[in-house]
Amino acid sequence: MSLLTVGSVAFDALETPFGKTDKIIGGAATYITLSASYFTKDNNLVAVVGDDFPQSMIDTLVSHGVNVDGLEIRKGEKTFFWSGKYHDDMNTRDTVEVQLNVMEHFDPIIPDQYQDCQYLMLGNTAPAIQHMVVKRMKNRPKLIVLDTMNLWIEIANADLKALLRDVDVLVLNDEEARQLTGDYALVRAAATIKAMGPKTVIIKKGEHGALLFHEDRIFAAPALPLEEVFDPTGAGDTFAGGFIGHLAKTDDISFDNMKRAVIYGSAMASFCVEKFGAERILNLSKEEIQNRVNEFVKLSAFSVEM
Amino acid sequence: MSLLTVGSVAFDALETPFGKTDKIIGGAATYITLSASYFTKDNNLVAVVGDDFPQSMIDTLVSHGVNVDGLEIRKGEKTFFWSGKYHDDMNTRDTVEVQLNVMEHFDPIIPDQYQDCQYLMLGNTAPAIQHMVVKRMKNRPKLIVLDTMNLWIEIANADLKALLRDVDVLVLNDEEARQLTGDYALVRAAATIKAMGPKTVIIKKGEHGALLFHEDRIFAAPALPLEEVFDPTGAGDTFAGGFIGHLAKTDDISFDNMKRAVIYGSAMASFCVEKFGAERILNLSKEEIQNRVNEFVKLSAFSVEM
Numbered sequence: 001m002s003l004l005t006v007g008s009v010a011f012d013a014l015e016t017p018f019g020k021t022d023k024i025i026g027g028a029a030t031y032i033t034l035s036a037s038y039f040t041k042d043n044n045l046v047a048v049v050g051d052d053f054p055q056s057m058i059d060t061l062v063s064h065g066v067n068v069d070g071l072e073i074r075k076g077e078k079t080f081f082w083s084g085k086y087h088d089d090m091n092t093r094d095t096v097e098v099q100l101n102v103m104e105h106f107d108p109i110i111p112d113q114y115q116d117c118q119y120l121m122l123g124n125t126a127p128a129i130q131h132m133v134v135k136r137m138k139n140r141p142k143l144i145v146l147d148t149m150n151l152w153i154e155i156a157n158a159d160l161k162a163l164l165r166d167v168d169v170l171v172l173n174d175e176e177a178r179q180l181t182g183d184y185a186l187v188r189a190a191a192t193i194k195a196m197g198p199k200t201v202i203i204k205k206g207e208h209g210a211l212l213f214h215e216d217r218i219f220a221a222p223a224l225p226l227e228e229v230f231d232p233t234g235a236g237d238t239f240a241g242g243f244i245g246h247l248a249k250t251d252d253i254s255f256d257n258m259k260r261a262v263i264y265g266s267a268m269a270s271f272c273v274e275k276f277g278a279e280r281i282l283n284l285s286k287e288e289i290q291n292r293v294n295e296f297v298k299l300s301a302f303s304v305e306m
Numbered sequence: 307m308s309l310l311t312v313g314s315v316a317f318d319a320l321e322t323p324f325g326k327t328d329k330i331i332g333g334a335a336t337y338i339t340l341s342a343s344y345f346t347k348d349n350n351l352v353a354v355v356g357d358d359f360p361q362s363m364i365d366t367l368v369s370h371g372v373n374v375d376g377l378e379i380r381k382g383e384k385t386f387f388w389s390g391k392y393h394d395d396m397n398t399r400d401t402v403e404v405q406l407n408v409m410e411h412f413d414p415i416i417p418d419q420y421q422d423c424q425y426l427m428l429g430n431t432a433p434a435i436q437h438m439v440v441k442r443m444k445n446r447p448k449l450i451v452l453d454t455m456n457l458w459i460e461i462a463n464a465d466l467k468a469l470l471r472d473v474d475v476l477v478l479n480d481e482e483a484r485q486l487t488g489d490y491a492l493v494r495a496a497a498t499i500k501a502m503g504p505k506t507v508i509i510k511k512g513e514h515g516a517l518l519f520h521e522d523r524i525f526a527a528p529a530l531p532l533e534e535v536f537d538p539t540g541a542g543d544t545f546a547g548g549f550i551g552h553l554a555k556t557d558d559i560s561f562d563n564m565k566r567a568v569i570y571g572s573a574m575a576s577f578c579v580e581k582f583g584a585e586r587i588l589n590l591s592k593e594e595i596q597n598r599v600n601e602f603v604k605l606s607a608f609s610v611e612m
Contacts, residue, residue: 089490184395186513187531207492208514211531220528220605225493225517259608293610299526300606302565304599 002042003248004114004141005032005241006133007123008103009047009071013083014276016090016231024277025057027080028123028147031234034281035241035268036121037064038289039249044114046070046133048102050078060282069111077102090229091206110136118142119248121240122167124149127159134166143253145169145244146198147236153179164197171202171240186211187218202243202262204236212262219259222300224270224292231276235269238281242268267292308348309554310420310447311338311547312439313429314409315353315377319389320582322396322537330583331363333386334429334453337540340587341547341574342427343370344595345555350420352376352439354408356384366588375417383408396535397512416442424448425554427546428473430455433465440472449559451475451550452504453542459485470503477508477546492517493524508549508568510542518568525565528606530576530598537582541575544587548574573598 012026029047036043044067051073061068078101086093106129120141122130127148134144146167152160153176160180164170170193178184181192190201190213201213207226212219243265250257267289274280318332335353342349350373357379367374384407392399412435426447428436433454440450452473458466459482466486470476476499484490487498496507496519507519513532518525549571556563573595580586 185533185535187533205514208511209526209528218531218605219608220515220531221608222515222526222528222606225524225526227491227493229491256608260610263608263610297610299524300528300608302525302527302562302569302606304566304569304603 001040001118001142001248001251002044002114002116003036003040003119003121003244004044004046004110004117005029005036005121005123006046006108006130007032007121007125007237008080009045009049009053010080010082010103012233012277013081013096014231014233015085015096017086017088018230019276021276023081026082026234026277028125028237030061031237031272031278031281032121032123032241032244033061033066034064034278035238035265035272036245036248037066038268038284038286039242039245039264041065042248043067043245044070044117046108046110046114048072048074048106048108049080050102051075053079070109070114072109074102084233086232090232108133108136115139118251119244120144121244122146123237123240127152127156127163131159131163131166134163143168143244143247145171145240147171147240148176150176150179161196164193167198169200169202170198171204171236171243173204173206173236177201177203200258204239206232210239210262210266212258214255214258217255219255219262221259221262221266222296223266224295224299226270226273229273232273233276234278235272238272239265239269241265263293263296264289267296307346307424307448307554307557308350308420308422309342309346309425309427309550310350310352310416310423311335311342311427311429312352312414312436313338313427313431313453313543314386315351315355315359316386316388316409318539318583319387319402320537320539321391321402323392323394324536325582327582329387332388332540332583334431334543336367337543337578337584337587338427338429338547338550339367339372340370340584341544341571341578342551342554343372344574344590344592345548345551345570347371348554349373349551350376350423352414352416352420354378354380354412354414355386356408357381359385376415376420378415380408390539392538396538414439414442421445424557425550426450427550428452429543429546433458433462433469437465437469437472440469449474449550449553451477451546453477453546454482456482456485467502470499473504475506475508476504477510477542477549479510479512479542483507483509506564510545512538516545516568516572518564520561520564523561525561525568527565527568527572528602529572530601530605532576532579535579538579539582540584541578544578545571545575547571569599569602570595573602
């Protein structure tokens with residue numbers, strides 16, 4: 001089925017203990033659509049960039065099957081820019097610089113040909129803009145997945161809570177879940193979030209995997225124990241792209257299939273952190289992905305005598 | 307097969323955000339033998355207490371099938387006492403008071419009838435004492451499992467490293483693994499520990515489950531997502547008791563069976579935290595344990611189309 005992703009397409013400059021980059025291509029929607037491209041060919045993007053954004057990168061998205069009809073290029077304006085520096089533990093980072101540029105007045109226009117999309121991924125951006133996207137869809141998608149971040153929980157809490165009433169799945173990390181609910185125990189935090197609207201909550205725990213809460217059931221997905229995390233940028237978006245990409249491909253939103261989607265998302269994220277930015281997810285083979293998924297199977301399989 | 311546990315039998319006084327206790331029964335070997343009692347009936351204890359230790363608690367151990375021939379009662383001396391207070395997040399705690407008492411001169415005597423024990427659990431105590439136990443076994447057990455803590459890594463590092471050369475399995479938590487090896491990444495930390503001696507390393511991650519590293523293979527066990535951790539005291543020892551108890555019962559130290567043992571240990575630990583001290587693991591039914599294990603199966607089961 002068709003997937004629509006709305007979010008940022010941006011420039012990032014990154015510094016990790018392993019090195020630093022100049023401006024490279026980043027943005028939530030970039031990672032999401034690239035990751036989803038390994039699962040679905042009906043992969044539609046709504047985003048905005050300035051005219052400083054290189055055609056070559058748009059070509060890369062197109063070569064991955066991403067439909068860029070909804071990618072607005074604003075003349076005379078500059079692309080969103082973020083630069084960040086990771087601490088030695090790779091779990092915390094400082095934002096060095098943010099230039100909102102075109103994102104300051106992002107007015108997401110949904111092309112007519114996207115209106116029938118059945119799977120909607122709201123990549124991380126201001127909740128008011130994400131909500132505008134939901135309202136601009138003439139037909140409600142079968143599944144709306146929302147990503148957000150600590151910033152919005154803090155400065156746009158009311159907007160976020162209004163949006164939560166209209167989405168099916170919220171993806172966030174453990175600290176964000178605690179921040180949003182004021183509850184340290186993730187089981188209780190997930191229950192509180194479900195009461196806010198989404199039937200399904202996915203709490204990402206980085207190196208500790210992810211928890212999927214769906215109605216009254218829970219699935220604990222492991223993370224691949226890695227010797228080295230080279231650059232965590234985009235791992236969460238890559239997870240989301242694999243998750244919704246698998247659901248869109250299979251058009252099955254049962255709990256069992258969502259569990260598989262979490263594993264596919266986790267596998268995609270485990271590639272993402274191996275190199276700077278999106279580099280590692282630009283050229284993956286189906287076989288590499290399947291082998292990685294098999295590692296998750298081996299990692300968590302056990303049998304008990306009943 | 308027969309199991310021998312050596313470690314502390316003690317008094318604890320605990321304070322958590324949910325309440326506080328007077329002196330209750332604690333100690334690594336208490337939790338280990340109680341937990342193991344649900345798996346093996348050949349369950350032998352070496353420990354030391356003062357004559358202030360209540361006969362009723364010894365009777366409780368005996369009623370769980372624990373052989374207390376090796377429990378030395380020192381006349382005119384007092385039992386080891388620890389008191390601690392947990393912070394609101396339940397992940398950190400302060401030691402309020404420690405009275406070593408009889409543990410200051412613990413000289414573990416292995417009764418002759420214990421000499422053929424095939425499974426040896428070295429509960430947390432000074433590495434020099436743990437090493438003495440290994441040396442006093444006339445026949446090397448089939449499997450020696452070691453638990454330790456941050457204190458010994460800090461103040462008895464050389465003793466601990468000498469001991470590591472003589473054990474098969476080390477059980478420790480993530481912070482201890484990082485402290486022992488100086489490596490943040492747990493995969494590398496486990497590899498470093500294996501180079502120190504143990505073929506198998508289990509890294510406990512609390513609410514994030516446990517990682518089992520066995521030769522070149524890894525198993526990631528989930529933890530049950532709990533609404534409430536009432537009191538974490540003894541959870542690590544209870545895990546160790548379930549782990550080695552299952553191995554002793556089945557007499558199978560293959561990777562597949564160690565995975566099962568980690569799940570049984572995790573299930574036992576998930577009971578332990580539900581009440582103060584050892585209260586919850588005093589009266590468990592086989593059915594309760596099996597149901598809990600089934601929750602772990604449901605929690606982590608998924609299938610992917612290959």
